[in-house]
Amino acid sequence: MQLIQNLKQATADAIQSIYQVQIKSEQVLVNATKPEIEGDYTIVLFAFVKQLGKSPDELGNALGEAVMAKMPGTITAFNIVKGFLNFTISDQFWLDYIQATDANKLVTPTANPKKIMVEYSSPNTNKPLHLGHLRNNFLGWSIAEILKLQGNDVVKTCIVNDRGIHICKSMIAWQLFASGATPESTNMKGDHFVGDYYVKYNDAYKAEMETLIAGGMTKEIAEQEAPIQKAAQAMLLKWEQGDAETMDLWKRMNEWVYAGFDVTYKKIGSDFFKTYYESNTYLLGKDLVDQGLSKKVFYQKEDSSVWIDLTSEGLDEKIVRRKDGTSVYITQDIGLAELKQKEFNTDASIYVVGDEQNYHFKVLKLICQKLQLPASDGIYHLSYGMVELPTGKMKSREGTVVDADDLVDGMIQIAKEKTESLGKVDDFTAAQLEKLYDTIGLGALKFFLLRVDPKKKMIFNPEESIDFHGFTGPFIQYTHARIKSILRKTGTTVKQVGTSLLPLEKALAMQLANFSAEVNEAAEALDPSKLAIYAFNLAKLFNSFYAELSIANAESEDKKNLRIQLGILTAATLKQAMQVLGIEVPEQM
C-alpha cells in the first residue's frame, strides 16, 4: 500500500515546486482524518507554516491544489480546517485496491533482508518452566516470525543453562531423598520431577540452617556450613573434574528435564533451529580475553585478574577473568556471541532476556564492539519486563510461582467449559474439539502476554481467569470464524465489486491497507503488541461492519461481491497477524 507514501512524496514535491524549499517526504506527517471531519487523510500544515512564512490557509490551498493535480483519480477533494489539510480519497481507488489485493500476499517483503538470530527461552534444567518463561517464549517466537514475514532470514536459537551449582542442588537432593525414584516410576513429567528435588534441597538446607543456628552458629557461618550445601559444592567440583558417576547422574537427570521441556514446547508451539548447551559453551571466550589484552581493550591487575574499564562509558569496571584463570558469565557470553556469529554469519543477534539483565547486555555489546567482533553493532537486547503477581514478584521459595504447564492446562480447560456452554460446535469430532480447546485456550494466553509492550512489566492475576471477551485472542479468533462461516455460505468467487463505497466499507479497506506498514513497525520496534492491537482493531471494525451491513443478503450483486472480498481479505489479514503472534484461528468456533 503506497498511498500514504505517495501522499507524502506529492506534498514534498509540491512544496519544492511552489516554494523552492527542499523537504524530505518523511518530514510530511500524514494522519487518518478525524471521523467528524470531511476527508480520509490529513496533513498537518503547522510544520511548514513557519518555515515557509505563509498562512495555513494560503499554504493549504496551494498544496491542496498541487497534490490533487499530482494524484488525479486518487484524490477527489480537499479542505482546510484550522491548519489541517484534509484529503478525500476516491471510492474508485479503494475499489481497485480491494479488487486487486491478493489475500495470499498481504505483506511486501523488505528490500534488504538480513540474517538475524533470535535467542530466547533460556531455561534452567533444575526446574520446570513458569509464567515468566512463557512471556519470553511467546515474545521470542513472535519476534522471529514477524522478522521472517518481513522477509528476513531468521535463526531461532535457545541456550540451555544445564550446569552449575543449582543443577547440583537437584542432583544432591535426588541422591539423598529419592531412593531411586524416576519420572517413570512416579508417573511424573520429568521437569516437574527434578524441580521437586530442587525444592526438597531448599527445604533440607533451611532445616539444617535452623539446627545450626539453634546450636549457636551465626546465620552467615551456618549458610556456609550446612552439610547439604557443602555436598552440592563438592558435587560441582566433581562435575568440573568430569567424575564419571557425577556426569552419569547429571546426564540422566537432564534427560528427564528435556523430555519434560519437549512436551511443553510442543504444546505451546516453541521451536528452535539450534540449541546451545552451557555445558559446552561455558569455557568459550578465554582466547578472546588474551586477544583483548594484546589489543589493550582489557588490562591486568596486580593479582593477575583481567578487567575492562568502562567508566568512560558511564559504567563500572568489569572483571572478565578471575585471578585463578577461570572465566565469568560475561566471558562465556562474549565467546558465545562470537561463535554464533561465525556459525551463522549473522547481521544481527537479538537476545530475548528479562530486563534484570539490562546492564549485562549493555556491557556485553560494548565489549564485543571494543574487541571489534563482526556484527557486534547488531547485538540487541530485547529486554522485557517481569511478569508479576498482584502480591508482587514470583518467588519459587515461597511457592508463588505460576507453573507454565498448569497455566496452559487451566486455560484450555476454561476454553472447553466456555465452548461447551455456548454449544455451537456440536458437529465437531472429539479430536476436533480437543484441537479447538487448545487453540482457544492457548490463543487467550498468548494474546494476553503479547498484547502489552514487551518492555513494561505486567501484572498477572491468577485469581481472575484470563478473559475471552473484548481485547483478547478469542475475540479475534471468533471474528475470523464468523467471517469463515459466512464465506462458506456465500462462496468466495468475486466478480465486479461495484462503483461506490459506504463509510464502513471504506473504513475497512483503509484498515486492511495498513497491515504491511504495521508489520514493518512491529519489526522495527521488535514489538508484537503492535500487531495484537492492530488485529484487535481490525476485528472490532469488522464486527461493526457485520452488525450494520449484510454480506449474504446485500442490496445488490455488486455489493455482495464487494463485501465477500472484504471478508476474504479481513479473514486472511487476521489470520496472518495472529499467525506471527503464534496464535491459530479456527474456521469455526
Next chain:
RNA sequence: GGUUCGGUAGCUCAGCUGGAUAGAGCGUCAUCCUUCUAAGAUGAGGGCCAUUGGUUCGAAUCCAAUCCGAAUCACCA
C-alpha cells in the same frame, strides 16, 4: 548514592518521531438475537495524563527539577 525503566479512567493497558474534543478492554448501567455465529453490536457513565516549572502557535508526548515504584551497579548465571 550512580545508572536505566516506569507513573494515563475503579482495574489492565494503548497513545509518547509534539497537532484537532486523551482512547480501548474489563467492571457498572441501559438497549439489540423469527434476518450471514450475541465469544458480538450500540449507547451512557467514568480523567488536574504523578507534581512543579520551562520550550512552543500548540505538550500526555520534548527539557529540567521533585515525589512514588521497579531493576541494576556480583570474581551467580
